[in-house]
Amino acid sequence: MYYKRQYVFQEGKPVEAVVRNYGREDFKELITIQQESFPPPFPSDLWWNEEQLTNHVERYPEGALCVEVEGEMAGSITGLLVDFDPVKPEHTWEEITANGYIHTHRPEGKTLYIVDVCIKPEFRALNLGKLLMQGMYDRVIHDGLERVLGGGRMPGYHRHAEKLSPQQYIEKVIAGELKDPVISFLLRTGRTPVTLIGNYLEDEESHNFALLMEWKNPFKG
Template sequence: MFKSWIATDGERMAPAVIRNYTLADIDGLIEVQKACFPPPYPPELWWNDEQIREHVTRFPEGALCVEMEGRIVGSMTGMRRSLGHAEKHDWASVTDEGYIRNHEPDGDTLYVVDIGVMPAYRRFGLGRWLMQSMYETVVHLGCRRLLGAGRMPGYHLVAGRISPEAYLEEVARGERKDPVLTFLLKNGRTPVGVVRDYLDDEESCNNAAIMEWRNPFLSGPQG
């Protein structure tokens, strides 16, 4: 994939590019991880060289990055799996701890392993562009849907009062905002449910919301 456009944050205009990342981008991708997921997010969950090599080798179509001002400022990684509509899972098992060695070349679901944009560039809407590009990949490959789990970083603020399921419902109704879930909802993702103990994530109390986007070009029911 390769697309270019003029991105804007409402004031500045700057060229941007989305493309498939390669082994030459390892250092830049790790810098994106550090900027996007600071403590208390566990540093050991940042991408390492071996994981990125697996992404590029096993499923290059799902390895996307966005560049601005001569540097990588965001990335999104996917893999193919065949998963039931509401099949329970955790991040480590479904993504092989981010190494995607369990990638299924003919899997009917494009699963989101990771997405992140450096905070200084988020006002340019680059996360939305990355998500749209992965939707296009779903259509191009003929997958039936895109599926992934969204962190719930605002949940720890109310965890003593409501369940993660109730929190997700309130966000979906627009009664509450969450930095991740609200972004996913604005970009076309639909909640499927909540998975507990999905990932070691203090802010989300280890919960995650499973969110999908269905390929509109496939006819018939999609179970």
């Protein structure tokens, strides 16, 4: 299992952060964080429920991580293992994650797919999302997997949709001409674009688009 302790800086002051696997005792706090992290217009039926979280810790506990700051739960990230064919990258979030229940988890899969990452709003200045993503990269290296993969929402797109196509928007974000809360974050964590996917997830802000992004195991060539 995974346990990593380090310091992050809050208003210039170092504070202790711990990334670890989450368990049943954390479910209530994790659901509350989901509600705070994804307010409307994000669909409330996409927030975690206890059955989904139970599947996460039973089917692939190694891919269920949370982060605490000075003992307070601040965020989580969840993954599963899948088979991925780069020649046929298109899919929906519901298809590849079994709507978050991860029935699609394949123990022999070589791609660690990110189901979700969320950070409590008051902790977002601490780069905790980057710590959680690094935990997944550590898992990929430890287990000899090929990559981390996942679809990045484009919540800033709705502000530019009248003038830019989804592809043009992404190109401007990658060029640094625009900033997107999710895509820019994923770029900072080391993820690189694979392809743009339409109808990935019911997501009004992103017009249902997502950018599939990966991080390849540097020891796999």
